[in-house]
Amino acid sequence: xxxxxxxxxxxxxxxxxxxxxxxxxxxxxxxxxxxxxxxxxxxxxxxxxxxxxxxxxxxxxxxxxxxxx
Amino acid sequence: xxxxxxxxxxxxxxxxxxxxxxxxxxxxxxxxxxxxxxxxxxxxxxxxxxxxxxxxxxxxxxxxxxxxxxxxxxxxxxxxxxxxxxxxxxxxxxxxxxxxxxxxxxxxxxxxxxxxxxxxxxxxxxxxxxxxxxxxxxxxxxxxxxxxxxxxxxxxxxxxxxxxxxxxxxxxxxxxxxxxxxxxxxxxxxxxxxxxxxxxxxxxxxxxxxxxxxxxxxxxxxxxxxxxxxxxxxxxxxxxxxxxxxxxxxxxxxxxxxxxxxxxxxxxxxxxxxxxxxxxxxxxxxxxxxxxxxxxxxxxxxxxxxx
Numbered sequence: 001x002x003x004x005x006x007x008x009x010x011x012x013x014x015x016x017x018x019x020x021x022x023x024x025x026x027x028x029x030x031x032x033x034x035x036x037x038x039x040x041x042x043x044x045x046x047x048x049x050x051x052x053x054x055x056x057x058x059x060x061x062x063x064x065x066x067x068x069x
Numbered sequence: 070x071x072x073x074x075x076x077x078x079x080x081x082x083x084x085x086x087x088x089x090x091x092x093x094x095x096x097x098x099x100x101x102x103x104x105x106x107x108x109x110x111x112x113x114x115x116x117x118x119x120x121x122x123x124x125x126x127x128x129x130x131x132x133x134x135x136x137x138x139x140x141x142x143x144x145x146x147x148x149x150x151x152x153x154x155x156x157x158x159x160x161x162x163x164x165x166x167x168x169x170x171x172x173x174x175x176x177x178x179x180x181x182x183x184x185x186x187x188x189x190x191x192x193x194x195x196x197x198x199x200x201x202x203x204x205x206x207x208x209x210x211x212x213x214x215x216x217x218x219x220x221x222x223x224x225x226x227x228x229x230x231x232x233x234x235x236x237x238x239x240x241x242x243x244x245x246x247x248x249x250x251x252x253x254x255x256x257x258x259x260x261x262x263x264x265x266x267x268x269x270x271x272x273x274x275x276x277x278x279x280x281x282x283x284x285x286x287x288x289x290x291x292x293x294x295x296x297x298x299x300x301x302x303x304x305x306x307x308x309x310x311x312x313x314x315x316x317x318x319x320x321x322x323x324x325x326x327x328x329x330x331x332x333x334x335x336x337x338x339x340x341x342x343x344x345x346x347x348x349x350x351x352x353x354x355x356x357x358x359x360x361x362x363x364x365x366x367x368x369x370x371x372x373x374x375x376x
Contacts, residue, residue, distance in 0.1 A: 003240055011081060011083070012080060012081060012083060014080075014081065014083035014084040014086070015081075015083040017083075017087050017130070018086055018087055018090075018128065021090070022115065027244045063086075064082075
């Protein structure tokens with residue numbers, strides 16, 4: 001399943017690395033993060049096997065970022 | 070063993086987290102203290118080398134080294150500039166001097182206008198904006214010249230030529246374009262050239278004959294070209310062009326000051342500082358502006374402009 005999310009509070013490359021690492025640990029594939037450093041917002045798209053995307057959202061929240069609904 | 074690793078890219082909590090994750094539970098690292106722009110590491114010499122720690126940080130996409138980074142990026146420099154007032158004491162003081170001088174000169178011009186030229190109905194439309202530009206140019210040029218001369222140090226030929234050329238060119242262009250617009254091509258070129266050559270020469274002297282030559286040539290070029298721009302554009306939209314032109318030229322002067330600081334002053338122990346004196350700075354600006362004012366108002370004017 002393809003999932004697209006908008007994440008708030010992302011301001012640099014490090015944030016991108018943290019989120020990517022967390023998502024790889026969950027087993028997500030084709031992770032793509034488009035970062036707007038000025039607005040501190042990132043567009044995330046990825047493929048995930050499980051039907052429930054709450055795991056993904058929780059993983060991002062655990063890293064300290066907000067997921068827009 | 071303890072060591073410090075310099076890592077100027079650590080900007081936020083996320084960077085700290087990434088680095089902590091990288092070294093978390095790694096064998097041979099006893100203690101890791103991540104601060105802004107550097108990290109203190111305690112490590113077992115038998116198990117890990119500091120070079121490999123640096124390499125691991127680099128692999129994460131950060132700059133890292135065992136020696137401090139000598140060259141700061143523009144962003145770091147500007148942050149440092151506002152945070153570290155004592156180190157940039159000369160520059161901070163000079164910015165204040167420049168602002169005060171500009172305001173004082175404008176006030177003096179204002180009163181001179183009311184005392185002497187109030188009865189001339191076309192005086193303001195004819196000269197007003199050019200006096201504003203002349204004041205801006207004089208003050209900024211003087212500030213840049215002062216900044217170059219505030220530090221005594223040995224410079225390379227490259228830097229010296231850059232200084233001479235930029236000053237000759239900018240002085241010529243600014244003064245030449247202003248006088249060119251008010252007095253025409255003839256006086257504009259002569260005045261622009263004289264000022265450009267003089268300032269380029271004096272400042273290019275810091276690296277000997279190369280700087281002097283470069284300053285002189287640039288002065289000739291800038292002076293004639295500045296006047297040419299104004300005269301040729303007089304029947305076009307010169308008044309729309311001038312603000313952009315002045316701003317761009319001022320940015321070049323700011324860039325020169327920035328370059329000088331990065332190339333010559335930073336990390337150079339043999340630099341002698343010469344603090345600015347407000348009275349001297351103001352009187353230089355005043356004399357130059359007074360001269361320019363006399364030329365603008367009473368100088369010979371080409372028939373083309375005098376209309």
